[in-house]
Amino acid sequence: IREEKDDTWFCEVPGTNRNSPMEDSGSTPGKSMETLEMVRDYFSLNTPDNLTLTELHKGFVRDERFAAVYGFFKGARVLRQAPLECLFSFICSSNNNIRRITSMVDKLCQTYGTEIGAVDGKAFYTFPTLYQMQRATETELRAMGFGYRAKYIVGTVAQLEVEGGEKALLALREKDRENSHKFLTRLPGVGSKV
Numbered sequence: 164i165r166e167e168k169d170d171t172w173f174c175e176v177p178g179t180n181r182n183s184p185m186e187d188s189g190s191t192p193g194k195s196m197e198t199l200e201m202v203r204d205y206f207s208l209n210t211p212d213n214l215t216l217t218e219l220h221k222g223f224v225r226d227e228r229f230a231a232v233y234g235f236f237k238g239a240r241v242l243r244q245a246p247l248e249c250l251f252s253f254i255c256s257s258n259n260n261i262r263r264i265t266s267m268v269d270k271l272c273q274t275y276g277t278e279i280g281a282v283d284g285k286a287f288y289t290f291p292t293l294y295q296m297q298r299a300t301e302t303e304l305r306a307m308g309f310g311y312r313a314k315y316i317v318g319t320v321a322q323l324e325v326e327g328g329e330k331a332l333l334a335l336r337e338k339d340r341e342n343s344h345k346f347l348t349r350l351p352g353v354g355s356k357v
Contacts, residue, residue, distance in 0.1 A: 246332035248290040254315050254352040270307050293329050296320045315352025
């Protein structure tokens with residue numbers, strides 16, 4: 164899934180679903196139930212009791228930051244981003260602006276991810292797996308403009324390998340907030356967001 168100014172693009176590439184790798188069963192890319200479920204999960208469409216977006220917003224507006232933007236963005240929702248991508252995006256967000264964060268995440272995808280296709284000559288890449296991120300070095304990331312975040316990215320990759328990899332991050336969805344917070348703040352470059 165990639166979001167741009169005017170569009171949201173998503174495509175299934177057989178064998179790239181990290182939660183449940185697909186067998187090569189001849190399924191048509193973009194048509195499997197796994198992809199539909201992934202998109203529903205990402206956009207928070209799978210809710211308890213099949214709540215509508217309007218009903219979800221009633222809960223969201225209790226957060227003062229969400230309430231402040233709700234009137235301007237009626238379709239806004241909380242996204243459930245893949246944990247690894249969310250984690251590294253968070254590390255990139257430290258003392259940064261959205262344009263630069265987006266640029267850094269794109270560089271991670273282009274440098275370490277897998278090209279999945281092109282639209283109108285523009286190539287699209289998956290967010291790299293933890294295995295693909297092991298190729299990253301602090302020197303290389305600094306040369307790409309990540310600055311002090313480079314050591315945090317490399318350190319987090321190494322720490323996640325010790326902690327159980329991407330499965331450990333996915334398991335946080337089932338843990339309470341306090342234990343999830345403790346796990347995440349043990350990772351280099353992760354602390355309380357201001």
